[in-house]
Amino acid sequence: MMSVFKLAFPKINFSGVGAIEALIERLLLEHQGDAGLLICDPAMVKLGFSNKLLLSELNLTLFSAVRPNPDTNTVNSAFDLFVSSGAKYLIGFGGGSAIDTAKAVRILSANPGPIAKYNGVEQVAQLGVPLYAINTTAGTAAEVTSNAVITDTETHVKHVLISDKIIPDVSVNDPSVMLGIPSAITAATGIDALTHAIESYVSQGAHKLTDYISLEAIKTIAEYLPQAVDDGSRIEAREMMAYGQFIAGLSFNSAGLGMVHAMAHPAGAQKDLPHGVCNAILLPIVSEFNRPYRVEKFAKIAQALGLDTSELSPEQASFAAIQGLKDLNRRVGIPSGFAELGVSAQDTLAWVDDALADPCAGGNPQPMTREQVVDLYQQSL
C-alpha cells in the first residue's frame, strides 16, 4: 500500500522573459499603495536588476545585506527593517540566500522569535505576510519550496526550517536576470538542481508523479547545464536551466531529499562553503552508496543523463550513471573534493553528527550508520 502523498507548491508561477513585469502588475493589483520589503541579493542591486522593482510604482523598502549561507543575524536585521518600514508583504529576489531570508522573515512576521525555534518539520503555527519569490539562479528552487536554511551565528549549525507556511504565494523564474551569472556559480547551482532531481527520484518519499518530474529535470539539466556554463549569455540554455531547476524543486518539495543534502549542510555551515559545490562533491559518492538499493532507478538516471545504455544490463547502466555524474562534475569545473577547498579529514569528523540529525537524512533510500557517514566524508576529500 502506498503511504499518503502530499503535493505542495506555490499557488502561482510566472516563468519566462517578462515574468518579473507580470509579478509587478499583480502586486500593484493586490497591494496598491501598501509598503513592501524587498529582500534582495546585493548582486542584483549591482547589476541594476533591482531597479525593475524599485523604479516601479510599488512602495518598496530595500534590504540588500543578504549574505551567502544566510545567518540568524541577517534574518534579525531584515526583520527589524520589516517592522520599522511598516511592510505588509515580502519579496525575496535572488538565489536561495535572499529567498530563504525572506522566508524566515515571513515566519517572524506572525510568530515569536528566535528563528531557531522553527528548525525541523512543520514547527510554524501562523501564516505570515504574503511572500513573493523571484529566483535568479538555477538553482536552489527556493522560490518553489517549503525549505529555508539559516545558519546559526553562534553555533554555526544550519537550521533547516521546513513548513508549508513558507512556500511563496507567487514564484517567478525570469531567465533575463540569470544571464550575468558567472560560470562557476552557474555550475554549482546547476549541480544543486541536479542533486534535487536525483535525490527526489531515489528518495523514500518518491511518488509516480515526482518520478516523472525528476527524470525530466535530470534530462533537461544534463543537456543544458554544460551549455549555460560554457556561454552564460545563451538565453535558451538559461531558460531551460530555469525550467529544469524549477521542476526539480516541484519534485523534491513533495518527495524530499537525502544524504547528499544532509551531508552538504554541515559542510556549508561549518566552513561557509557554497551549497551547490558541497552537493556536487558529495553527489557521486552518496549515489555510489545508494546505487545497490535503487538499481533500476540509477539505470534510468544513466539514460536521462544522455548515456547510451542500450547494450547494458540495468546493473551495468546503474554503474554508468555514477560515472556520468563524475564526468558531468568535471565537465562543468566542480572541484575534485573538499581538500581543494581547504578542508581536512579532521574537519569532516565534526560534521558527522549534524549530517545524521539533518531533516533531509530520513529521505535517503538506505539509512547510513555513523561509520558510513565518516567513510563517505573521507572519500569526499
Ligand SMILES: [Fe+2]
Ligand atoms: Fe539544494
